[in-house]
Amino acid sequence: MTLNASLLKQGAACGQEGVPPPPLLLSLLDSSHHILCVSHVSPDGDAVGSLLALGSILRAQGKRPTLALQDEVTSEFQFMPGAEKIIGPAEVAHSYDLIVCLDTSSIDRIGTVYIPEIHNQIPLVVIDHHVTNTLFGTDNWVDTGCAATCQMLVRLADALGVPLSEEIAFSLLTGLVTDTLCFRTANTDTNVLQAALRLVNAGASLEFVVRNTLDSRSLGLVRLWGVGLANVQMEEGIIWATLNAESRQRSGVEPHQSDGLANFLVTVREADISATFAQRFANNGQELIECSFRAKPGFNVSQVAYSFGGGGHPPAAGCTVSGSLQEVSARVVAALRELRRQSVDGDSG
Known part of the structure; x- marks a missing residue:
């Protein structure tokens, strides 16, 4: 797979408002029939929503899309129509006309549904809104001015001449709602709200989406939050909680499902940045820590995530960091503390 240098500038222009789908992307979609659509490991609402919506958009054009994820769709998103048709790594074929990667900042975040030695010769299109995107595709459509990849797919449907059906609108609204915490994040602008209005007008129910995502959590998750809240620590505007593997397994909650606790912790008045550290063990016994960060305006936690191999x-x-829970949390909190110190000093200067 060779990166088209002329399109690198298209991807690099991601901060501009309303970056249109690149012509090569539209051409590749038009000329391809059997298309593999993938997203990142530990899929969230924007990943699942954009994946399902793109599948519907491509089927409306007479294409044959295959939707695949390394990790199973968690219970919080299984209510979405078509979620049961998303396949895992074992079912992914070797031959496709095109691969489309959604809401994913780097190639390693696709996981095992993308096998470089097998899929490397297939054109790879990247559609994403993360500022940390590494432009790893044959063609890259990256617009960090969008609050969600699902917002970009509203524009893609328009460019392809595909009407927003109720099913497409439902999937896209789910991504918008979950990535903006129901339009409460700082990147919620008039473009986001106008896109959401179009989706609601197309038949998607905002109340239903919110009730089944942000306002829905298992008893096990609530109990796990209790464990985290019991060991909350705070220093210099950084608030964090650790969740060991035993507590998580007892609650039946996957590490990435504890992200909501970071959202809750950042609401503490005295905190500028929040973090959660969820311990898990790989199949080979390696200890891994799933780190989730949230910040109030003026603090860019993606810098710390990127420095530890993550993004956002x-x-x-x-990010996911190898090491013990105590060691990783100490290292990462130190980096967050330094980030906050530099940000505060920069503002005061």
């Missing part, structure tokens, strides 16, 4: 956005980011 200024107010919300994350």
